[in-house]
Amino acid sequence: MIADLLNWFGDSAHWQGADGIPTRLLQHLGYTLLALAIALVIAVPLGLYVGHTGRGGVLLVGAGNTIRALPTLGLVTFLFLIFTESETATIIGLVVLAVPPILAGTYAGLQATDKGVVDAAEGVGMTGWQRLWKVEVPISLPLVLGGIRNAVLQLVATAAVAAYVGLGGLGRFLLDGLAVLDYTQVVAGAILTTLLAIVLDLILAAVQRALVPKGVRLAAAAASGKTVIVGGAA
Amino acid sequence: MGGFFSELGAYLSSANSRSEILGDLLEHIYLALLPLVLGILLAIAAGWLGQRWQVARSVLLVVSNLLYTIPSLALFVVIPGIIGSKILDSVNVIVALTIYTTALLVRPVLDALDAVPPHVIAAATAVGYRPAARFFGIELPLSVPVLAAGVRVAAVSNISLVSVGALIGTGGLGVLFTDGFQREYFSPIVVGIVLTMLLALVVDLLLVYLRKLLTPWERATTSKTAVKVAAA
Numbered sequence: 311m312i313a314d315l316l317n318w319f320g321d322s323a324h325w326q327g328a329d330g331i332p333t334r335l336l337q338h339l340g341y342t343l344l345a346l347a348i349a350l351v352i353a354v355p356l357g358l359y360v361g362h363t364g365r366g367g368v369l370l371v372g373a374g375n376t377i378r379a380l381p382t383l384g385l386v387t388f389l390f391l392i393f394t395e396s397e398t399a400t401i402i403g404l405v406v407l408a409v410p411p412i413l414a415g416t417y418a419g420l421q422a423t424d425k426g427v428v429d430a431a432e433g434v435g436m437t438g439w440q441r442l443w444k445v446e447v448p449i450s451l452p453l454v455l456g457g458i459r460n461a462v463l464q465l466v467a468t469a470a471v472a473a474y475v476g477l478g479g480l481g482r483f484l485l486d487g488l489a490v491l492d493y494t495q496v497v498a499g500a501i502l503t504t505l506l507a508i509v510l511d512l513i514l515a516a517v518q519r520a521l522v523p524k525g526v527r528l529a530a531a532a533a534s535g536k537t538v539i540v541g542g543a544a
Numbered sequence: 545m546g547g548f549f550s551e552l553g554a555y556l557s558s559a560n561s562r563s564e565i566l567g568d569l570l571e572h573i574y575l576a577l578l579p580l581v582l583g584i585l586l587a588i589a590a591g592w593l594g595q596r597w598q599v600a601r602s603v604l605l606v607v608s609n610l611l612y613t614i615p616s617l618a619l620f621v622v623i624p625g626i627i628g629s630k631i632l633d634s635v636n637v638i639v640a641l642t643i644y645t646t647a648l649l650v651r652p653v654l655d656a657l658d659a660v661p662p663h664v665i666a667a668a669t670a671v672g673y674r675p676a677a678r679f680f681g682i683e684l685p686l687s688v689p690v691l692a693a694g695v696r697v698a699a700v701s702n703i704s705l706v707s708v709g710a711l712i713g714t715g716g717l718g719v720l721f722t723d724g725f726q727r728e729y730f731s732p733i734v735v736g737i738v739l740t741m742l743l744a745l746v747v748d749l750l751l752v753y754l755r756k757l758l759t760p761w762e763r764a765t766t767s768k769t770a771v772k773v774a775a776a
Binding site for chain 2: 387475496497501
């Protein structure tokens with residue numbers, strides 16, 4: 311098995327052309343990033359609005375839970391029958407699946423912001439907008455990023471499933487391999503899809519750590535009783 | 545729209561498709577809930593280990609994070625190569641979903657066990673509980689509230705993921721999606737989506753009920769707080 315895989319990855323024919331690894335990888339990344347961008351435009355403002363004003367929170371959490379139960383294969387096949395074109399159908403499906411985790415993360419981030427801090431911001435005379443941008447958003451960024459990480463995992467997985475309705479990307483290796491019972495290609499596809507998911511998740515995890523505001527980091531360190539070196543490399 | 549409803553009516557009035565749907569639903573329930581039970585048991589075992597050895601805890605957390613990152617279709621197709629099963633065997637889906645459930649629950653189990661107050665453990669030890677009895681009689685029951693939240697997420701995610709198994713030839717409601725796609729027929733797809741979501745809802749409600757049954761002390765404390773609040 312391992313030798314077959316090494317041969318498969320070593321075969322230069324698998325690295326070029328319309329069904330080569332680079333093309334499939336870029337396609338997969340493209341679907342993921344496009345759907346992520348659209349989902350961010352929809353989910354972040356909505357999450358900020360609901361989290362900041364506190365209006366519609368219950369409705370939002372309920373809707374998010376309902377969509378989590380939505381079977382991805384059902385959604386993708388349903389949309390394909392409507393749009394009869396695999397890219398349009400899949401991108402719409404991917405956006406539908408990516409919005410709830412981002413929305414939940416944004417909302418949870420604002421909800422988790424210490425009410426005393428928000429009060430203090432109001433006390434020093436900040437307007438609603440200033441409070442949102444200068445206090446609530448920076449403090450809740452790590453949780454927002456947590457939601458984005460969940461969404462990206464969901465996107466990479468679903469884009470692979472969407473190969474069933476004819477989408478390009480790494481899912482092609484999996485399903486085309488299954489169709490001709492070429493198990494080496496199936497496993498190679500599985501490895502590539504998994505690597506893409508892991509690499510994207512690691513990048514976002516690093517961004518998430520970097521985005522924790524210095525004040526929040528200092529407060530957390532102080533609470534856990536650790537010595538804090540102010541101005542040092544954090 | 546009218547066309548769709550007459551198509552749906554015709555589809556549902558056929559006894560053949562009804563018995564097919566029922567069979568798919570039952571298999572779906574089996575394929576989603578067996579891994580849930582197995583995953584809960586494995587996660588509890590992992591939690592027990594992680595509480596005793598710091599090394600085990602770090603390894604478990606890293607491994608479960610990593611496993612949870614693997615896309616569903618990729619995990620489904622790799623299992624046969626690892627455990628030697630046939631590629632179209634439904635055991636692949638059961639093993640894959642057991643892995644996801646365990647990976648999802650390891651952290652909540654550890655968090656829940658950590659949250660058991662030390663004085664409770666000390667009291668249990670003082671009245672003569674041995675470590676194993678204390679774990680099952682005291683620590684585990686007290687972790688139910690935190691654990692239950694994780695189990696609900698895992699249940700819903702399993703129910704939704706079983707459908708992907710249809711791509712590697714296993715049963716469940718996912719068959720309705722591939723069937724509808726191949727015949728360019730909306731009804732099976734819509735019925736499959738609706739039944740999957742209803743199943744998720746019913747299982748979620750059952751889990752909420754089960755959590756209540758398993759945490760009788762919570763009811764007692766909430767009603768006391770309610771009385772205090774009302775009195776104040």
